[in-house]
Amino acid sequence: MDILKVSHLTKVYGKGEQATRALDDVSFTIPEGQFVAIIGASGSGKSTLLHLIGGVDRPTSGTVELNGEDIYRRSDEQLAVFRRREVGLVYQFYNLVPILTVAENITLPVALDGRNVNAERLTSLLSTLGLAGYGNRLPNQLSGGQQQRVAIGRALMNNPAIVLADEPTGNLDTQNSREIMALLETANRETGQTLVVITHDEDIALSADRIIAIEDGRIVSDERIR
Amino acid sequence: MKAMTSFTLKSLRSSTARTVVTIAGVALAAALLVAVLSSYVSATDYMLRNEIAANGTWMARSIVPDDAQSNDEIIAAEHAGDVKALATLQDVGFVALPDEQAVRLGTYLPVLTGAGSLENVCGVRVGEGRLPQSPDEIVLPYSWQRFSAASIGDVITLDLGERRAVQVPGTSGGMSGGTIEAGTYDPELGPNGIMYDIEDGSPLNSTMGYLDPANDNGIFSEELVNASPHSYTVVGFTAMDNWSLMTGIGPAALTVDEAATGDIQVYVDLTGISTAGQLKERMNGLFPDGDTMMHTNLLRYSGISDHGSIWQTLFYLVAILAVIIMAACISLIYNAFAISVNERMRQFGLLASIGASKRQLRRSVLLEGSIIAAIGIPLGVLIGLGACAGIFVWLGGVIADMLGGMHSDFFLVVSWQVVLFAVALTALTVLVSVWIPALRAARVSPIDALRQSSTVRIAPRALRSSGQHMRPASLWKHRGIAGRVFGIGGSLASLNHKRNASKGRAASLSLALAIVLLMTAGSLSTQLGTFTKVVGHVSEADISMAISLSPTSDETVTPAALEGTCADAYEHASAVQGVTPLGWSLTSYQPGLVPADVAGSALKGSVTDDSLVDGAVPTMLSVLYMPDDEFAAYAADNGITLPAGTDTPIAIGVREGYGNTGTMYTYDELFARNGKLDIVTGAKNASDAKLSLVTKDTTEDGREQLSFVMLEGDRVTDRTVPADELERTSIDVIGLADQRPASSTGTNGTAIVMPMSTAASVLPPTTATRSLLFSAAFDSPEPAEAIEPLKEIAPVMEKAGYDIYYNQVTDNGAAEESMRMAVTVVNVFCFLFSFILTLIALANVFNTVTNGLILRKREFAVMESIGMDARQFRSMIGCECIGYGMRGLIPGIIVSIIVSYLLYLALSISMTGLPFTLPWVYLALACAVVIVIMALSVAYGLRRCRKGDIVEALRME
Numbered sequence A: 001m002d003i004l005k006v007s008h009l010t011k012v013y014g015k016g017e018q019a020t021r022a023l024d025d026v027s028f029t030i031p032e033g034q035f036v037a038i039i040g041a042s043g044s045g046k047s048t049l050l051h052l053i054g055g056v057d058r059p060t061s062g063t064v065e066l067n068g069e070d071i072y073r074r075s076d077e078q079l080a081v082f083r084r085r086e087v088g089l090v091y092q093f094y095n096l097v098p099i100l101t102v103a104e105n106i107t108l109p110v111a112l113d114g115r116n117v118n119a120e121r122l123t124s125l126l127s128t129l130g131l132a133g134y135g136n137r138l139p140n141q142l143s144g145g146q147q148q149r150v151a152i153g154r155a156l157m158n159n160p161a162i163v164l165a166d167e168p169t170g171n172l173d174t175q176n177s178r179e180i181m182a183l184l185e186t187a188n189r190e191t192g193q194t195l196v197v198i199t200h201d202e203d204i205a206l207s208a209d210r211i212i213a214i215e216d217g218r219i220v221s222d223e224r225i226r
Numbered sequence B: 001m002k003a004m005t006s007f008t009l010k011s012l013r014s015s016t017a018r019t020v021v022t023i024a025g026v027a028l029a030a031a032l033l034v035a036v037l038s039s040y041v042s043a044t045d046y047m048l049r050n051e052i053a054a055n056g057t058w059m060a061r062s063i064v065p066d067d068a069q070s071n072d073e074i075i076a077a078e079h080a081g082d083v084k085a086l087a088t089l090q091d092v093g094f095v096a097l098p099d100e101q102a103v104r105l106g107t108y109l110p111v112l113t114g115a116g117s118l119e120n121v122c123g124v125r126v127g128e129g130r131l132p133q134s135p136d137e138i139v140l141p142y143s144w145q146r147f148s149a150a151s152i153g154d155v156i157t158l159d160l161g162e163r164r165a166v167q168v169p170g171t172s173g174g175m176s177g178g179t180i181e182a183g184t185y186d187p188e189l190g191p192n193g194i195m196y197d198i199e200d201g202s203p204l205n206s207t208m209g210y211l212d213p214a215n216d217n218g219i220f221s222e223e224l225v226n227a228s229p230h231s232y233t234v235v236g237f238t239a240m241d242n243w244s245l246m247t248g249i250g251p252a253a254l255t256v257d258e259a260a261t262g263d264i265q266v267y268v269d270l271t272g273i274s275t276a277g278q279l280k281e282r283m284n285g286l287f288p289d290g291d292t293m294m295h296t297n298l299l300r301y302s303g304i305s306d307h308g309s310i311w312q313t314l315f316y317l318v319a320i321l322a323v324i325i326m327a328a329c330i331s332l333i334y335n336a337f338a339i340s341v342n343e344r345m346r347q348f349g350l351l352a353s354i355g356a357s358k359r360q361l362r363r364s365v366l367l368e369g370s371i372i373a374a375i376g377i378p379l380g381v382l383i384g385l386g387a388c389a390g391i392f393v394w395l396g397g398v399i400a401d402m403l404g405g406m407h408s409d410f411f412l413v414v415s416w417q418v419v420l421f422a423v424a425l426t427a428l429t430v431l432v433s434v435w436i437p438a439l440r441a442a443r444v445s446p447i448d449a450l451r452q453s454s455t456v457r458i459a460p461r462a463l464r465s466s467g468q469h470m471r472p473a474s475l476w477k478h479r480g481i482a483g484r485v486f487g488i489g490g491s492l493a494s495l496n497h498k499r500n501a502s503k504g505r506a507a508s509l510s511l512a513l514a515i516v517l518l519m520t521a522g523s524l525s526t527q528l529g530t531f532t533k534v535v536g537h538v539s540e541a542d543i544s545m546a547i548s549l550s551p552t553s554d555e556t557v558t559p560a561a562l563e564g565t566c567a568d569a570y571e572h573a574s575a576v577q578g579v580t581p582l583g584w585s586l587t588s589y590q591p592g593l594v595p596a597d598v599a600g601s602a603l604k605g606s607v608t609d610d611s612l613v614d615g616a617v618p619t620m621l622s623v624l625y626m627p628d629d630e631f632a633a634y635a636a637d638n639g640i641t642l643p644a645g646t647d648t649p650i651a652i653g654v655r656e657g658y659g660n661t662g663t664m665y666t667y668d669e670l671f672a673r674n675g676k677l678d679i680v681t682g683a684k685n686a687s688d689a690k691l692s693l694v695t696k697d698t699t700e701d702g703r704e705q706l707s708f709v710m711l712e713g714d715r716v717t718d719r720t721v722p723a724d725e726l727e728r729t730s731i732d733v734i735g736l737a738d739q740r741p742a743s744s745t746g747t748n749g750t751a752i753v754m755p756m757s758t759a760a761s762v763l764p765p766t767t768a769t770r771s772l773l774f775s776a777a778f779d780s781p782e783p784a785e786a787i788e789p790l791k792e793i794a795p796v797m798e799k800a801g802y803d804i805y806y807n808q809v810t811d812n813g814a815a816e817e818s819m820r821m822a823v824t825v826v827n828v829f830c831f832l833f834s835f836i837l838t839l840i841a842l843a844n845v846f847n848t849v850t851n852g853l854i855l856r857k858r859e860f861a862v863m864e865s866i867g868m869d870a871r872q873f874r875s876m877i878g879c880e881c882i883g884y885g886m887r888g889l890i891p892g893i894i895v896s897i898i899v900s901y902l903l904y905l906a907l908s909i910s911m912t913g914l915p916f917t918l919p920w921v922y923l924a925l926a927c928a929v930v931i932v933i934m935a936l937s938v939a940y941g942l943r944r945c946r947k948g949d950i951v952e953a954l955r956m957e
C-alpha cells in the first residue's frame, strides 16, 4: 500500500526574472515501510522536495497525499498538527532548540501536542540513541554526533508514519555517520516507518530500497535496488 | 595586523546601514554634549560680560578712612604687580533735598568723587552727556533727568553736609548697622558685607542706609550737619543700575578729583586670583584696616566662587543632562555594536581558527569603534555648535532677558576646553559602548563559533544543573505561572528566561532606559514648568496699582471710611482713558494664629513645634478685603460656594505663595485645608497699638506668651502678651484659592481674602498708626499711556484724609511679554530635548527587540517545522515580552523616579518650598509609549522572521 503519493509537484521560488523552478512536475509514490534515498547535485531541488513532503512549505502546484489525504488542503493550524504527529524531520545541522535539554528537545513534539510524555518511551528511546544519562544536558554540551542523535530522537518520538532526513550525516565523520544511519534504518525495519533520506553518500544510498535521482527539479532516475 | 584592519573596514562597509546609524549615534552624543556644555558656558560668559558691562571689573572693594596710612596703601596697591586696575570713590557730602523732590529722588543726594579708571573698574557710564573731568563738573543720577529741572550745561549749587547718627531720646546704647549682600553667606568667609558700630554722633557714610527708628525698630535717627554750598556744572546723567553709584541711601551724583574727607571706597581688579578666600586674604594684605566686600556676581560667573543658587541649579541640571545623554548614547551605540559583533561571531570564529589572536580580535572591534568615533565626533561637535549658534541667534534676546541681563548680547561662546571635554566624554561613551562587545569577540572559541549555528549563549546556572538525573515524569511540568496559564508557549518562554544567558537583558535594559529617558523629559518639563510659573510670576492684569494708606484720624480709620475712599479712588481710576477696571482690594497686615492642621507645609515649617500657640502657628497675615460682589465672583472662580449666613466671618485662603529672596525663589504651601483661624485684633491693655507679631515664648509661670512690636503713640516697644490675654477674632476659612485675586500685587506671605463687609469685625479701630495697602488692577490696550494718569489717584486719597507713603503703578505688559517668551524658550528646550531622548529611547527598544527576534529566526523555524502552531508561537513570544517588559519597566520606573527626584533637588537649590510632584501622567505615558513600541518592534521582528518562511530560515547557515 502506498503511504505517500506525490503528483505533479512543482515549486517555484521568486517571481518573474528571478523565479527559480526548484521542483518541476515531480510525481512518484512510496509504499509503506520503504527506505528511499534521494540523490542529486547541490541545488537540484532535493531539500525542496523533502520540505514539501514534510508539510513545511506549500507547493506552487501539485499535491502531496499521505495515507490518501492531500495534506495541503489542511489549514496552517492543521498542518502544524500534521507535522508534529505524522512526520519526523532530521536536518544536516541538527537544529536543536538551544535552550532545551536533550529530553526536552526530544519530547517537544509531544509537549506541543499537549500530551503527557510517555516516560518509558523516552527512556527506551534515550538508551536506543545511546544518550542514556544525557537527558538533562543542553545541546551545546554535546558532540555533533550526539546532537544529531537527539534530532533523530525528536523525529521518532511521536512514532510518525514517515521520517524525512536531509543529509543527516553531512556534518559527521564516518563512524558517527554509520551510527546515525543504523539508528534510522533500525527504526525503518523494526517499526515499519517509511524513511526518506537525502544523501551524497554512496554507501548510504546503496543501503536503501530505492534510489531517486533528481536533476534541475526533475526526477531523472528512479530505481528499486532491493 | 594589516589583514585585521582591512577586515574591519570591510565589515564596516558591508553593513552600511548599521554603520551609518552608529555614526549618527556617536554624532548625536557629541552634538548633545557639546551643545549642553556650550550653552552653560555661553550663559555664564554672558552673565560675566553683562556684569562687567553693568558694574565693572572690580573683584573686591575695601572701605578705608581718609588718612595718610590709607593713602599710602592705595598708592602701594596701584603699583602692586597683581593689581590690574584700581579706582576710588569717596563721599564729598550729602544734600538734603526739598520735600517735593524727596518724594521721587530720595531724602538725600550723596555726592561722590571718583579717581582712577572708574569706567572700567566700576562700570560707571553716562546715559546722556559725558563723565566729569574736573572737580567742578558733575554727573547726576538718571532719575534726576526725569524728575528735576536740571539739564546738561546747568550750573547747580548743592549744600553738601555730613550725616551723623542721632540717638532717639529715651534710649541708650549703640547698635550695629551696615550692609550685607543678601544670600552671599559663605560658610568659609562668613557674610559678604560690612558692619559698623554706631553710637550717638557717629559719622555715616554713603554705604549705610537711612537710620529710621520706625523702620527697623532702631534706636537711632540721623541728621545732616556742616552743610556748605558747592557749585558744579552738570555734564551728564548716569546710566541706570550701576552698583557702585547705587549707595545705601539711593543713587549718587559723581564728580572727580575733588578734595573730600569721607571714607574712601577702593575698587580693585586683581590677577592670579582663583578662590574667594585668596581674594579676601589679598585684600587684607593690601588694606589691613579696610572693610572688604566682594563682587560676588563677577566672582561667580568667572568661576572664582561657586555659590550662587541659580547657577548651582543650572550646573547640576547640566550635569544630570550630560549623564543622561551619555547613558542614552551608550545604550544606542552599545546595542549597535553588540548586534554587529553577534552577527559576526562566526567570522570571528573563523578568524580565530586561522590564527587571529584574542588581542587582534579585540582590536578589530576597537578599531571599528575608533573609526566610527573619528567620523562621528567631529561631525557631532560641528552639528552641536551649529545648532546652538543658530538657536542663540534666533532666541538670544529672549535668553538674555531670561537671564536678567541688558548690557550685552547673548551669543555662542566656543571654548576649546569645553569642546575638548565634550569630545572626551563622547570618546568615553564610545569606549564604554564598544568595550563589552570587543571582549566578547575576543572570547570567542573558534570551534563554538563554527559549530554552533545559534547565537544563543546558555546561562551558566543552566549548564551546572545539566549533570543531574533526568526525570521523564516531571518533563514539561511546573514551568512557572506562564506555563500554567499559557501552556507550552508559556513554558518555553519561561525556560528561555531561565536558561538564556542574555535573558533578553538588552531588551529589558532598553525598555528601562526608555522609561527613564521619557520620564526625565517629562519631569524636566513639569519641574521647569513650576519653576517658570514661580520665577515668571507676573500679574495677569496689564496694570497693577499699589498705594499705601495711613489713616490720619479716627474718622478715616473705620472700615466704612476706608471702603468709601477705596471705592471712590477706584472709580476715579476706572475713568482714566482706555482702562478696563479688574477689581480692587485693601490689604492689612495683622498678626494671626493658624492652626497647625490648617497651615500648609511652608507655614508650618516656619516655626518649631514649641513655638505653636494653642496648637496654632503665629504668623503675620495679609488680609485682603474685597468689595462683597468681587469677593463672591472670586469665590465662584475658585469653585467655592459661599454659605448663606454664618456667625463667624468667612474668608478664602490662598494656597500657595511665590517669592524671591534675591538669590532664592520660594514656592510655599501656606494653607493645607479649610478650617478656622484666629486673627489677633489686640491685647488687653494694648488694643490701641499697631501690633506686629515677633515670636512666642513661655512666661515663668508656664503661660504661653507672644511678643509684639508695638508702636504706641510715637514709641516703639517690645511688648509680650500672654496668649490668653490676646483679643482674637475667629475666622472661618471656607475654601482655598490657587492664586490671589487679580488686584493683589503681592505674591508671597500668608494671605486670606475676606469680603469688605466683614472688615468691621476684624480691623480693630485704632489710631493713625495703621498702614494699609490699596491695590487695584486694570487692563488697557495702551498701558504705558495710562500710567501717569493713574499715578494721580493717590492725591485723591490723600485729600480724603490719608497719608500716602507709596504710590506705584506698574505696567505688567512688557514684563509679561518677556516672561511669556522665556517660558517659550524653556518649553522649546524641553521639547527638543524630550524629542531627541524619545527618539534615542525608541530606536533602542526597536533595535534590541527586533534584533533579539531576528537572531532567533532559525530557532523559531525549527520549532515550527516540528509542529508548533501559530497560537503556541504567539503565546511564547507574548510571554517573553511580558517577561522583558516587567524586568524593564519596574527598574525603569524606579530609576526614573530617582532621576526626577534628582532634578527636583537641583531646582530646590534655587527655589525653596517647591513641592516634589511625580509626573504620574508622564510615567503612565512613558510606560504606554514603551509598551506600544515594544509591540510594534515585536510585530516587525516577527514579520522579518517570517518573511522568507520556515524553509528559508532552515536553509540559512
Ligand SMILES: Nc1ncnc2c1ncn2[C@@H]1O[C@H](COP(=O)(O)OP(=O)(O)O)[C@@H](O)[C@H]1O
Residues within 6 Å of the ligand: A013, A014, A020, A021, A022, A040, A041, A042, A043, A044, A045, A046, A047, A048, A049, B948, B951, B952, B955
Ligand atoms: N527559499 C528559497 N528561496 C529562493 N530560492 C530557493 C529557496 N529554497 C531553495 N531555493 C532554490 O531552489 C533550488 C533548489 O534548492 P534546494 O532544494 O535547497 O536544493 P538541494 O537541497 O538539492 O541542494 C536552488 O536553486 C535554490 O537556490
Ligand SMILES: [Mg+2]
Residues within 6 Å of the ligand: A043, A046, A047, A048, A166
Ligand atoms: Mg539541500
